[in-house]
Amino acid sequence: MRQNRKPSAVTDRSGLAGATRLVVKVGSSSLTTVGGGISEAALLGLVEQLAAVRNAGTELILVSSGAIAAGLAPLGLPRRPRDLATQQAAASVGQGLLMARYTQAFGAHGVTVGQVLLTADDLIRRQQYANAFRALNRLLALGVVPVVNENDTVATHEIRFGDNDRLAALVAHLVKADALVLFSDVDSVYDGPPAQGARRIPHVGSADDLRGASIGRTGTAGVGTGGMATKVEAATMAAESGIPALVTSTDNAARALAGEDVGTWFASRGNRRPARLLWLAHLADTRGRLILDDGAVTAVASGSRSLLPAGITSVDGDFEAGDPVELTDTAGLVVARGLVNYSSQELPEMLGRSTRELARNLGPHYEREVVHVDDIVLV
Missing domain, CATH: 2.30.130.10 (PUA domain)
Incomplete structure (x- = not known):
């Protein structure tokens, strides 16, 4: 795999079925129970779809939340802690559990996974950026599915991405992905609360397509840090740097990866630029x-x-x-x-x-x- 790899042209959601390299992000709310433990059924269902895509020839990078949530039950914590030190402790316990499940689940389909933990410094400092690029590309060359997560155990408030949605956008930029797919527990971006009869927004070609939309902050499970607002921000961040993105639910994973008309498609509308400038524009304090x-x-x-x-x-x-x-x-x-x-x-x-x-x-x-x-x- 050469550093000058050019992404294939994915101009609309139908192109996902023929993409050669995808970054897929899954949130805590899609992997864990309300109590904080890993949902075996949810994880196995997602892995089945992703393994099928990988075995069909598409290179895949999975950005997975869930480490902190997975560590809650073993530590006897009733809810996600607010203080950074306890979050780091939960991540330390939960990350191993999460990777063990992924290793077993993907292995059942003949797919090897590898853990990659990143902090903001890894994608904005030139040397660390180059190291992360080489590591991920070598894993892909070896047929491995890298499972990426923010390094919550050592990240501080000052350097952390804040959520894995935006981390996924930076990783998609780093590996020159053909597209970014963001899975959550909501099937699309709506112009208001879905329970109140809001309208699905199927396509976003510019900021005008989101004008007037009321986008909430939290998922239903209450164990993550993102919500629809951060997914829209991450999809916009990717699209503005030349990488199209799809926002939909894990229930739609099979249809989404097959290129069917589900979710909200963010069309690419910009040139790719250095990751540190994406960070500077969207994430930096x-x-x-x-x-x-x-x-x-x-x-x-x-x-x-x-x-x-x-x-x-x-x-x-x-x-x-x-x-x-x-x-x-x-x-x-x-x-x-x-x-x-x-x-x-x-x-x-x-x-x-x-x-x-x-x-x-x-x-x-x-x-x-x-x-x-x-x-x-x-x-």
Whole structure:
């Protein structure tokens, strides 16, 4: 498998049946009981469908939630804990149980699985990104189905993805998937509560198709962290980077993977871009802001210019080099986000000065952009 692999053209949901590489995400609510244990029937039913797709020749990456939920019952916890330390403990217990079930269930169909645990750093830092890419591609080359989960046991509030829906979108981007399929306990995106006669939204070609829709936050099982809103966000995130996505229920798995008209299809509508820019646009918690003069705003908004210290009028917040920051105009309107090359302590004496002057007075280290064009995403 070469790093320059080009995805096959999946232009609508019917193309899923002929896709060569898919990323499939399944949520906690689709795998576990309300009490927190793994539902054997649900897991076996899903694996049967996925194994059939894999045995038919499609490369498959499964992004699976459920580790924390699976650890609740063994630890005697009645519900998902709120504090991070107990979540990490539940994930430590539950991840092994979940992988044991997957290993056994896929093995019954002659399919080998491998565990891959990721944190945000693995997909936004260049070296870790390359390592994750190589590992996943080698697993696929060996015929293995990678089972990916956020590394809840070590992730912190600052670096975690927050839910596996958005992790799945980043993984789909990483492996150059043909499409992303997001399974949950709701069969489609609706324009309101399904129980109140809402209308199914079958196709999303732009943000206008979701305008006015009321999308809830939680699933019915109450053991996950996502909900329909995060699935819509993840599907949009994938679509805007050139990867189409389908949102539907695990009950529709067979029909969805066969390309039938189920769920909500998010058509691709953008070019693929570096994963760190997807993270920066959709997931990053900014640590401060740089206020720009009119000339710098115009330069940044062009999408082809780096931000130099001469165009910055003031600095707000406490951040280090490499942190994500907002770039705003003088009225406070955010025009972009970027990864800053200097700390908030270094920047004040640099404002309004040219890089040549800074290099002459402060040293060659300061002859750099404050934010390089490759680390800027417009919002």
